[in-house]
Amino acid sequence: MTTDIKKIREEFPILNSRIGDRPLVYFDNTATSQTPQEVVESIAHLYEHTKANVHRGVHTLSQEATDLQEHTRRRVCEYINASGIEEIIFTRGTTEAINLVAASYGGAFFRDGDEVILTVMEHHANIVPWQLLQARHNIRLRVVDIDDEGNLDIEQYKSLFNERTVFASFCHISNVLGTVNPVKEMIAFAHSKGVPVLVDGAQASPHLKIDVRDLDADFYAFSSHKMYGPTGVGVLYGRRELLEKMPPWQGGGEMIKHVSFEKTTFADLPFKFEAGTPDFIDIAAFAKALDFIEKTGLDNIRAHEEDLLEYCTAEMMKIPGMRIFGTAPGKAAVISFLVGDIHPYDLGLLLDKMGIAVRTGHHCAQPLMDRFGIPGTVRASFAVYNTREEVDTFITALKRVISMF
Ligand code: PLP
Numbered sequence: 001m002t003t004d005i006k007k008i009r010e011e012f013p014i015l016n017s018r019i020g021d022r023p024l025v026y027f028d029n030t031a032t033s034q035t036p037q038e039v040v041e042s043i044a045h046l047y048e049h050t051k052a053n054v055h056r057g058v059h060t061l062s063q064e065a066t067d068l069q070e071h072t073r074r075r076v077c078e079y080i081n082a083s084g085i086e087e088i089i090f091t092r093g094t095t096e097a098i099n100l101v102a103a104s105y106g107g108a109f110f111r112d113g114d115e116v117i118l119t120v121m122e123h124h125a126n127i128v129p130w131q132l133l134q135a136r137h138n139i140r141l142r143v144v145d146i147d148d149e150g151n152l153d154i155e156q157y158k159s160l161f162n163e164r165t166v167f168a169s170f171c172h173i174s175n176v177l178g179t180v181n182p183v184k185e186m187i188a189f190a191h192s193k194g195v196p197v198l199v200d201g202a203q204a205s206p207h208l209k210i211d212v213r214d215l216d217a218d219f220y221a222f223s224s225h226k227m228y229g230p231t232g233v234g235v236l237y238g239r240r241e242l243l244e245k246m247p248p249w250q251g252g253g254e255m256i257k258h259v260s261f262e263k264t265t266f267a268d269l270p271f272k273f274e275a276g277t278p279d280f281i282d283i284a285a286f287a288k289a290l291d292f293i294e295k296t297g298l299d300n301i302r303a304h305e306e307d308l309l310e311y312c313t314a315e316m317m318k319i320p321g322m323r324i325f326g327t328a329p330g331k332a333a334v335i336s337f338l339v340g341d342i343h344p345y346d347l348g349l350l351l352d353k354m355g356i357a358v359r360t361g362h363h364c365a366q367p368l369m370d371r372f373g374i375p376g377t378v379r380a381s382f383a384v385y386n387t388r389e390e391v392d393t394f395i396t397a398l399k400r401v402i403s404m405f
Pocket residue numbers: 030031092093094095096123125126171173174175200202203223234
């Protein structure tokens with residue numbers, strides 16, 4: 001495996017960066033992962049050779065650009081095992097995908113008094129869009145709690161369903177705790193009550209095989225930039241029957257069949273939900289990121305990340321005063337922690353001086369921080385290109401920083 005990782009690292013020139021006089025150790029992969037050279041080069045190539053607006057022209061370049069964008073749609077469709085390309089909507093990211101569903105589905109179908117089930121471990125991207133809806137409809141958010149290890153309280157989840165429940169929306173993997181939620185079982189339960197489900201897959205899609213038909217998800221949202229891909233691209237998978245009955249959420253070019261001042265008709269799926277010029281260059285390049293993941297193998301990626309997680313956790317637990325938030329069995333490669341009463345920002349700043357990139361703060365999960373009664377954590381998270389040697393560097397740096405307090 002070591003030689004493979006060495007080879008993989010060669011595909012990511014940014015990993016050779018230095019922070020001051022230290023080599024970069026990039027442990028902020030949950031926020032965004034790095035992008036292999038092949039993807040970066042494909043973006044430059046597209047700007048040099050194929051930049052023309054999609055779906056608008058009869059000219060050759062426009063058709064080539066359209067073909068490349070639609071190739072990615074087919075790749076994504078296969079990648080997540082959707083039943084057709086009309087179920088794949090390009091967005092700017094997970095956040096926009098969830099906003100789309102809340103605004104369109106929620107805006108059209110929720111009524112005053114309806115209830116939406118979320119969990120306490122949600123990213124703000126899966127909380128605030130539902131709260132924004134409350135300006136239109138007096139809906140109530142019901143929140144599933146966790147235990148101290150970070151496991152969802154599944155019995156409580158089930159008990160929250162009642163005749164007013166109209167929707168459930170939860171993450172597949174927590175960006176703070178690393179907990180992998182039993183989403184298939186949760187979806188099956190919601191469906192047994194006739195309730196549709198959105199899964200926030202922002203943290204699962206870089207690590208797990210996603211099969212939307214096996215999960216039986218109604219909506220599944222994820223972001224390219226966390227999957228070794230370009231920024232500015234996300235995907236909303238939606239079950240065709242639901243997407244068909246949902247109204248458009250943004251109006252503009254591309255999403256119409258015919259416009260007049262008297263009456264406008266809308267384009268078929270998926271274009272009904274893609275108003276305006278999409279980020280067609282990055283969408284085209286996203287296919288290369290999927291190639292990278294498939295070539296590397298999700299099983300290899302997961303196994304390598306698990307090895308780093310286990311090794312790093314064991315080393316961290318030897319440090320006096322160490323508290324790790326999120327210890328659920330089978331968790332993903334994310335370690336959120338605090339040491340004694342040292343403020344996470346101080347730890348993060350000093351680690352940066354030693355070349356280590358970790359994230360500090362509330363990680364866009366303030367309700368979860370409140371649940372633990374803490375202002376924030378330091379978070380180290382791994383990707384396929386990280387190494388045990390980097391973990392050693394991190395642990396040495398961490399001990400040094402702690403000794404300064
Ligand atoms: N959901 C989860 C679980 C996340 O971790 C993130 C980003 O960190 C998001 C949603 C939002 O993703 P994006 O900023 O790419 O829209």
